[in-house]
Amino acid sequence: xxxxxxxxxxxxxxxxxxxxxxxxxxxxxxxxxxxxxxxxxxxxxxxxxxxxxxxxxxxxxxxxxxxxxxxxxxxxxxxxxxxxxxxxxxxxxxxxxxxxxxxxxxxxxxxxxxxxxxxxxxxxxxxxxxxxxxxxxxxxxxxxxxxxxxxxxxxxxxxxxxxxxxxxxxxxxxxxxxxxxxxxxxxxxxxxxxxxxxxxxxxxxxxxxxxxxxxxxxxxxxxxxxxxxxxxxxxxxxxxxxxxxxxxxxxxxxxxxxxxxxxxxxxxxxxxxxxxxxxxxxxxxxxxxxxxxx
Amino acid sequence: xxxxxxxxxxxxxxxxxxxxxxxxxxxxxxxxxxxxxxxxxxxxxxxxxxxxxxxxxxxxxxxxxxxxxxxxxxxxxxxxxxxxxxxxxxxxxxxxxxxxxxxxxxxxxxxxxxxxxxxxxxxxxxxxxxxxxxxxxxxxxxxxxxxxxxxxxxxxxxxxxxxxxxxxxxxxxxxxxxxxxxxxxxxxxxxxxxxxxxxxxxxxxxxxxxxxxxxxxxxxxxxxxxxxxxxxxxxxxxxxxxxxxxxxxxxxxxxxxxxxxxxxxxxxxxxxxxxxxxxxxxxxxxxxxxxxxxxxxxxxxxxxxxxxxxxxxxxxxxxxxxxxxxxxxxxxxxxxxxxxxxxxxxxxxxxxxxxxxxxxxxxxxxxxxxxxxxxxxxxxxxxxxxxxxxxxxxxxxxxxxxxxxxxxxxxxxxxxxxxxxxxxxxxxxxxxxxxxxxxxxxxxxxxxxxxxxxxxxxxxxx
Ligand SMILES: Cc1cc2nc3c(=O)[nH]c(=O)nc-3n(C[C@H](O)[C@H](O)[C@H](O)COP(=O)(O)OP(=O)(O)OC[C@H]3O[C@@H](n4cnc5c(N)ncnc54)[C@H](O)[C@@H]3O)c2cc1C
Ligand code: FES
Numbered sequence: 001x002x003x004x005x006x007x008x009x010x011x012x013x014x015x016x017x018x019x020x021x022x023x024x025x026x027x028x029x030x031x032x033x034x035x036x037x038x039x040x041x042x043x044x045x046x047x048x049x050x051x052x053x054x055x056x057x058x059x060x061x062x063x064x065x066x067x068x069x070x071x072x073x074x075x076x077x078x079x080x081x082x083x084x085x086x087x088x089x090x091x092x093x094x095x096x097x098x099x100x101x102x103x104x105x106x107x108x109x110x111x112x113x114x115x116x117x118x119x120x121x122x123x124x125x126x127x128x129x130x131x132x133x134x135x136x137x138x139x140x141x142x143x144x145x146x147x148x149x150x151x152x153x154x155x156x157x158x159x160x161x162x163x164x165x166x167x168x169x170x171x172x173x174x175x176x177x178x179x180x181x182x183x184x185x186x187x188x189x190x191x192x193x194x195x196x197x198x199x200x201x202x203x204x205x206x207x208x209x210x211x212x213x214x215x216x217x218x219x220x221x222x223x224x225x226x227x228x229x230x231x232x233x234x235x236x237x238x239x240x241x242x243x244x245x246x247x248x249x250x251x252x253x254x255x256x257x258x259x260x261x262x263x264x265x266x267x268x269x270x271x272x273x274x275x276x277x278x279x280x281x282x283x284x285x286x287x288x289x290x291x292x293x294x
Numbered sequence: 295x296x297x298x299x300x301x302x303x304x305x306x307x308x309x310x311x312x313x314x315x316x317x318x319x320x321x322x323x324x325x326x327x328x329x330x331x332x333x334x335x336x337x338x339x340x341x342x343x344x345x346x347x348x349x350x351x352x353x354x355x356x357x358x359x360x361x362x363x364x365x366x367x368x369x370x371x372x373x374x375x376x377x378x379x380x381x382x383x384x385x386x387x388x389x390x391x392x393x394x395x396x397x398x399x400x401x402x403x404x405x406x407x408x409x410x411x412x413x414x415x416x417x418x419x420x421x422x423x424x425x426x427x428x429x430x431x432x433x434x435x436x437x438x439x440x441x442x443x444x445x446x447x448x449x450x451x452x453x454x455x456x457x458x459x460x461x462x463x464x465x466x467x468x469x470x471x472x473x474x475x476x477x478x479x480x481x482x483x484x485x486x487x488x489x490x491x492x493x494x495x496x497x498x499x500x501x502x503x504x505x506x507x508x509x510x511x512x513x514x515x516x517x518x519x520x521x522x523x524x525x526x527x528x529x530x531x532x533x534x535x536x537x538x539x540x541x542x543x544x545x546x547x548x549x550x551x552x553x554x555x556x557x558x559x560x561x562x563x564x565x566x567x568x569x570x571x572x573x574x575x576x577x578x579x580x581x582x583x584x585x586x587x588x589x590x591x592x593x594x595x596x597x598x599x600x601x602x603x604x605x606x607x608x609x610x611x612x613x614x615x616x617x618x619x620x621x622x623x624x625x626x627x628x629x630x631x632x633x634x635x636x637x638x639x640x641x642x643x644x645x646x647x648x649x650x651x652x653x654x655x656x657x658x659x660x661x662x663x664x665x666x667x668x669x670x671x672x673x674x675x676x677x678x679x680x681x682x683x684x685x686x687x688x689x690x691x692x693x694x695x696x697x698x699x700x701x702x703x704x705x706x707x708x709x710x711x712x713x714x715x716x717x718x719x720x721x722x723x724x725x726x727x728x729x730x731x732x733x734x735x736x737x738x739x740x741x742x743x744x745x746x747x748x749x750x751x752x753x754x755x756x
Contacts, residue, residue, distance in 0.1 A: 023510050037466055043560060043569040044466075069568050084466040086504040224560070224569075227464055227506060228690055229532040230552035234543055241536070241543065246692075260543055263643040267545045268570040 001081035022057030031093030037084035048119035062118035113196020128155035139174030202258035215253035299402025332360035346395035369418035383412025442470020444528030444726025447742030453497035508692035531727035541637025546645035550684035574680035581684030715745030
C-alpha cells in the first residue's frame with residue numbers, strides 16, 4: 001500500500017497527489033512515469049511523474065479525471081492508500097544525460113498543453129537547479145484550466161501563458177504563441193519539448209518543424225505492464241516500431257505517427273465508456289471527485 | 295492379474311460447457327482412481343521415466359506410496375525434488391518427459407504420471423500436510439528477482455536452509471507466467487498458484503511486489519546498499535515478438551502476452567474488474583505453442599470463433615498434446631501450414647482480416663524440424679476482427695543492461711553455468727527463462743533448485 005500524503009485539486013477535474021514511495025522517489029528522474037493501481041480490482045494507470053522529493057520519499061502525480069479509473073482515484077483522500085505504485089518507468093528525459101556545457105548550448109522552450117504542464121515541471125526544475133535557462137509556454141482552453149503557473153514561474157526563466165479564449169495572457173494556443181515569440185519577438189530556440197494531448201503535440205510539432213526547432217514529445221499510449229512485456233504501447237516513430245514504455249516515453253516529435261497513435265489510444269474507448277456508465281449508475285452523479293481535498 | 299493397457303480416464307468438464315467458462319477443464323483423479331492408476335506402474339528396476347524428468351523425481355517411489363494408499367508419504371517423496379507439484383502435475387509436457395519414456399507406453403498407454411502427481415499435491419493441500427522442514431537461521435541474506443517458478447523455487451530452497459530470503463517482483467502479483475500467462479481454466483489461481491506461494495511464504499520468504507530491478511533498484515544496489523550476500527535472477531522471458539508484417543499496428547492486433555495479461559492478471563473477463571479487453575467475433579491466433587493454445591481458448595471463452603494459424607503441420611505443434619486435444623474438443627479451428635503475410639485493415643484502422651499464404655514442409659532446419667516454405671501464388675484472405683500474435687518471447691534486457699559485468703548472449707539471455715546458475719558477475723546467479731529463453735515450468739524450477747544449492751555452497755563455504 002502507498003499512502004497519499006497530500007492531495008489538492010488544481011482545477012475542477014485535475015488533481016495533484018503526493019504519494020509516499022521512497023524507493024521510487026530515490027531513483028526517478030524527470031521524464032519518467034509510474035503506474036498506479038487504485039485497489040485490487042483496478043487497472044494499471046500510467047502517469048508521468050510531476051515532481052519528487054527523495055528526502056521526504058514522495059512522488060507527485062497530476063491527473064485529469066477522464067475515465068472510470070482516474071475518477072475512482074480522485075475519490076481517494078489524504079491519508080488513504082492506493083494498492084500499488086510502480087516505477088520509475090521509461091527512460092529519463094534526454095536533457096538529464098547532458099552535461100552543463102552541453103546544456104548551456106541549448107536554447108530550450110517547453111510548450112505545455114493542459115495537464116501536460118505537470119510532467120514538464122520536473123524538467124524545468126531540474127534545469128533551474130543546475131543553473132540552466134529555459135522558457136516555458138503554458139497553454140489551456142481558458143484561465144480556469146491553467147495549472148501549476150505559480151510553481152512554474154519560480155523555476156522558468158520566462159513563463160508565457162496562452163489561453164484559447166484570451167481569458168488570460170496571449171489569445172490563442174501554445175503553438176501560435178511560440179510562432180509569435182520566434183517570428184515577432186525574435187526569440188531563438190534550438191530545442192523544444194512539447195507535452196500535452198496527442199493532438200496538441202501533433203500540431204505544435206508541425207509548427208516547430210516549420211520554425212526549424214528540433215522537438216521532443218512525451219507520448220502516453222495505452223499501456224498494461226509498462227516494462228516491455230505486452231506491446232500495447234507500440235508506436236511508429238520514423239520507420240521504426242517502438243515500445244513507448246521502455247524506448248520512450250519521449251520521442252522525436254517530428255517523426256511520431258500521431259494519427260496512428262491517436263487511433264490506438266481510442267482502442268478501448270467503448271469498453272471504457274461502458275465502465276464509466278456503470279460507475280455513474282452506482283454513484284448518481286458525484287461530479288469532480290474532488291470532495292474534501294485541500 | 296492382467297495389466298490394464300489403458301489408463302484410468304480422468305474426469306473433465308464437458309467441452310460444450312467449459313467452452314463458456316473459466317473453471318478448470320481437467321478435474322483430476324480422486325483417491326480410488328489414483329490408486330487404480332498407480333497399480334499400472336511396473337516399478338521398473340531401471341526406471342526410464344526418471345530419466346525423462348528434468349528434476350529426476352523418484353517417480354516409482356511416489357507411485358508405490360499411492361499404491362499403498364500412503365498419500366502423505368507420496369507427497370514427501372515428491373517434495374524432495376519438486377517445490378511446485380500441483381503446478382507441474384498440471385502444466386508439464388509429460389508426453390515428452392516422464393510419460394514419454396514409460397515402458398507401459400510401448401504396447402499401451404503410459405502411466406498417467408502427471409495426473410498422479412497432481413492428485414498427490416492436491417491431496418496434500420486438502421489435508422494441510424506440512425512439508426516445510428526448516429533449518430535454523432544462518433544470518434545470511436539472499437535477494438531473488440522475479441516471483442515465477444525459478445525464483446519461487448530458489449527462494450523456498452534457500453529459506454529451508456536457514457537463509458533470509460526476499461523476492462523482488464516487478465508486477466503487483468506473484469507467480470510470473472503462472473499468474474499472468476497460463477489461464478485459470480488450466481491452472482487455477484486461488485486454489486493452486488496462490489497456495490503454492492503461500493507455502494513458500496510460510497518458510498519465511500518475504501516478497502516485495504512493485505519493484506522493478508533495473509529501474510526501482512539495481513542488482514548492485516541490492517548487494518551494496520541493502521546488504522544481500524547473493525542475488526538470484528529469475529526474471530523470465532517476457533518480451534513479445536511481432537512479425538513485422540504490414541498492418542500489425544492496427545487496432546485489434548495484440549500480443550498473446552497483452553491479451554493473456556489483461557484476462558488472467560487483470561481479470562478483464564470479470565465485470566467487477568476495471569481493465570478492459572476487446573471482445574471479438576472472430577479471432578486468429580498466430581503460433582502453435584502453449585501460449586497460442588491458451589490465447590485461443592481464452593478468446594473462445596470470451597465468445598469468439600477462434601482459429602489457430604500455424605506455419606508447420608500438426609506434428610510440429612510445440613504445445614502440450616493435452617492442450618491441442620482440449621482446444622480441438624472445444625471447437626477451435628486449426629489452420630495448419632499457413633503463414634500470415636499481411637493484416638488487412640479497414641478505413642478506421644481496425645483489423646478486418648488477414649492475408650495468409652499456404653506453406654509446405656521442406657528440408658529439416660537447424661531445430662531438426664522440417665522447414666516450412668511458401669507455396670507461390672497460394673495467398674488468400676481470412677476474415678477476422680482480432681489477431682493475437684503468439685510468436686514466442688525473449689528475455690527483458692532491463693536487468694542485464696543496468697548491471698555492470700552481467701553478460702548475455704546474442705538472444706539477450708543471461709549467460710549462466712548450467713549446473714550452478716553462476717553468472718559472469720560475482721555472487722550473482724540466474725536461472726529459468728531468463729537464461730534459457732522461453733522454456734518450461736519444470737526447467738525453471740530445476741534451475742532455481744540448482745542455483746539455491748550452489749548459492750548455499752558459496753555462502754556457507756562448503
Ligand atoms: C501462456 C503461457 C503458457 C505456458 N504454458 C506452459 C505449460 O503448459 N507448461 C510449461 O511447462 N511451461 C509453460 N509455459 C512456460 C513457463 O511458464 C515458463 O517457462 C516459466 O514460467 C518460466 O519461469 P521463470 O521463473 O523463469 O520466469 P517467469 O515465470 O516468467 O517469472 C519471471 C518473473 O520475474 C518478474 N520480473 C521480470 N523482470 C523483472 C525485474 N526487472 N525486476 C523484478 N521482477 C522481474 C516477472 O514479472 C515475473 O513475475 C507457458 C508460458 C506462457 C506464457
Ligand atoms: S506497456 Fe506493455 S510493453 Fe509497453
